Amino acid sequence: MSDTQAGDAGAKTGAHPLEGDQTSRRRMWEFLGGSLSLRIAVTLSLVLTVILLVFIFFATNVLRSDLFSTRRDMILADAAVRFSQVQNTLDQSTAVTTDQVQDAVTQTLTAIRESAAGAGAVEVLLLRSPDSSEAFRINEYVNPEYISVIGGGIRDELAHDVGLWQSVALANGADTIPGIVVGALIDVPSAGPYEMFVVYSLEQEQSTLNSIIQVFTVGSVPVLLLMGLVSFVLVYRLLSPVRAAAGAARSLAAGNLSSRLRVSGRDEMAQLGATFNDMAESLQSKITDYDSLSKLQQSFVSDVSHELRTPMTTIRMADEVIFDDRDALPPASKRSAELLHVEVARFEQMLADLLEISRYDAQSAQFDPESADIYSLVEKVVSANAELADHLGVDVQLGPRPERCSVPVDAIRIERVVRNLLVNACEYSEGMPVRVTVAAGKTSVAIRVRDYGVGMEPDTVRRVFDRFYRANPARTRSTGGTGLGLAISKEDVTLHNGVINAWGEPGRGSSFVVTLPRVAGSAVTEFPLIVWEGHA
Ligand code: ADP
Numbered sequence: 001m002s003d004t005q006a007g008d009a010g011a012k013t014g015a016h017p018l019e020g021d022q023t024s025r026r027r028m029w030e031f032l033g034g035s036l037s038l039r040i041a042v043t044l045s046l047v048l049t050v051i052l053l054v055f056i057f058f059a060t061n062v063l064r065s066d067l068f069s070t071r072r073d074m075i076l077a078d079a080a081v082r083f084s085q086v087q088n089t090l091d092q093s094t095a096v097t098t099d100q101v102q103d104a105v106t107q108t109l110t111a112i113r114e115s116a117a118g119a120g121a122v123e124v125l126l127l128r129s130p131d132s133s134e135a136f137r138i139n140e141y142v143n144p145e146y147i148s149v150i151g152g153g154i155r156d157e158l159a160h161d162v163g164l165w166q167s168v169a170l171a172n173g174a175d176t177i178p179g180i181v182v183g184a185l186i187d188v189p190s191a192g193p194y195e196m197f198v199v200y201s202l203e204q205e206q207s208t209l210n211s212i213i214q215v216f217t218v219g220s221v222p223v224l225l226l227m228g229l230v231s232f233v234l235v236y237r238l239l240s241p242v243r244a245a246a247g248a249a250r251s252l253a254a255g256n257l258s259s260r261l262r263v264s265g266r267d268e269m270a271q272l273g274a275t276f277n278d279m280a281e282s283l284q285s286k287i288t289d290y291d292s293l294s295k296l297q298q299s300f301v302s303d304v305s306h307e308l309r310t311p312m313t314t315i316r317m318a319d320e321v322i323f324d325d326r327d328a329l330p331p332a333s334k335r336s337a338e339l340l341h342v343e344v345a346r347f348e349q350m351l352a353d354l355l356e357i358s359r360y361d362a363q364s365a366q367f368d369p370e371s372a373d374i375y376s377l378v379e380k381v382v383s384a385n386a387e388l389a390d391h392l393g394v395d396v397q398l399g400p401r402p403e404r405c406s407v408p409v410d411a412i413r414i415e416r417v418v419r420n421l422l423v424n425a426c427e428y429s430e431g432m433p434v435r436v437t438v439a440a441g442k443t444s445v446a447i448r449v450r451d452y453g454v455g456m457e458p459d460t461v462r463r464v465f466d467r468f469y470r471a472n473p474a475r476t477r478s479t480g481g482t483g484l485g486l487a488i489s490k491e492d493v494t495l496h497n498g499v500i501n502a503w504g505e506p507g508r509g510s511s512f513v514v515t516l517p518r519v520a521g522s523a524v525t526e527f528p529l530i531v532w533e534g535h536a
Contacts, residue, residue: 036239041232048227056216063212067205072180075200076165078119079182082112082198086186093189101189102138109141116198123199125150129185133192146199150181158183158195170201178202241269245276257284302358305351312351319344353484360491367495369408369520374445375401375438377411381418382436394426399437407445408520413492420485421449421512428510429453441528443518448529450511456504464502465490499524501531
């Protein structure tokens with residue numbers, strides 16, 4: 001199936017509910033996509049954001065490990081002092097009984113716990129080791145809150161080594177804070193080796209690091225905004241020659257052939273401007289050439305047609321005389337007289353068509369619309385061509401009269417359009433009926449001429465309104481047949497701001513619809529009749 005449309009394409013009525021959504025999304029894209037400067041600024045800002053994020057990530061990692069290793073060294077040094085203080089105190093103790101040793105241990109650890117607090121220690125613990133004496137047993141010095149942070153790993157290793165440390169997470173309300181646990185074996189008099197741990201908090205370092213990250217993050221926001229703004233302004237300024245080129249190209253496309261770009265300097269932009277100007281120059285000279293050639297051609301057609309009119313009238317009169325007396329002529333001459341009559345009529349029609357087309361070309365076609373009843377107009381054309389239809393054995397069926405089908409038209413032109421469509425339909429219908437329908441909408445009135453004859457190939461449908469186009473020139477016709485009929489129809493309909501559509505399929509017939517606006521000069525926005533089969 002194929003169809004084509006001539007004249008102003010009418011906007012389809014009714015909008016899809018999703019269209020609103022799509023329109024706003026399209027507008028947003030148009031806003032972003034419409035400005036190259038904005039796109040580049042947004043892209044640069046995004047790239048910069050990623051670079052800054054990566055930088056902040058690496059910088060904080062380096063800082064963290066730096067802060068951590070410095071603090072760890074201090075903690076290890078402090079812990080070593082604490083362990084030796086405990087060991088010395090216990091070594092010098094005179095305690096002998098379990099209770100005495102227990103007291104000495106508790107006092108020493110409590111004192112250490114208090115003195116180490118200044119160095120960031122939060123807890124001191126003393127736990128039994130596998131080698132502790134079972135016979136001389138003292139209580140462990142334990143805070144249950146911290147026992148869980150001392151993992152099995154450090155305790156196992158402590159059996160073989162001293163001064164071991166481990167990173168741990170310390171509970172701080174709902175949060176956790178980083179910490180370090182340092183352990184050593186302490187020899188308790190009579191009780192044997194015990195595991196001593198000092199737990200240090202890294203809260204201070206963590207909050208320093210958090211402040212640094214915050215400064216980085218907050219500080220990068222104005223940097224990013226500034227970078228976005230600066231890149232936008234830079235790119236906007238850089239692209240100003242491209243904008244000028246786009247403006248000049250638009251003005252050229254709108255018909256201002258003399259529009260040119262100002263070229264200064266020798267950079268790439270200047271080369272672009274010079275190339276554009278060369279192109280515009282050659283376009284202008286070509287179009288001027290074509291224009292004058294086309295005007296020459298049009299005036300040639302018009303002049304020749306006018307010049308031919310006078311001799312044509314003489315030939316026509318002579319032909320009338322010969323044709324009227326044909327019965328008195330010998331048979332061969334009679335046949336020639338009849339042929340002459342048909343060809344003279346055809347020639348006269350062609351001359352009239354050519355004159356009409358040249359009037360359109362010269363834009364001198366007059367348009368004085370007057371309100372006319374389209375149904376009556378169509379009825380008149382149908383009855384005027386009843387003889388031709390009878391002669392071709394075609395039954396022309398005119399549909400019912402719709403309500404309110406008066407439209408301001410140039411009646412002579414619209415009659416000519418309907419006559420042309422009807423005569424074509426009868427000619428190509430191969431004896432099948434031809435259906436003529438008139439329908440009225442709110443803002444337009446339409447006429448459809450539908451036949452069920454030979455139909456049209458897709459290429460014919462596309463070219464049917466072209467001047468001198470005839471799908472099958474060899475085809476014998478009972479009327480004129482110059483290939484100008486539909487071209488003139490299209491001009492006639494376009495003059496009314498109307499739309500003419502064609503549809504056809506080989507063997508299934510053809511259909512032509514003319515849609516005219518109810519208000520002279522307004523565009524067609526509604527199509528009361530659809531051209532293609534299935535919707536007919
Ligand atoms: P013509 O004077 O040849 O009829 P038109 O401009 O009226 O010139 O038509 C151009 C061509 O369009 C015709 O030669 C024919 O091939 C094709 N055509 C027009 N109407 C029909 C139709 N109803 N069915 C099939 N072909 C058609």
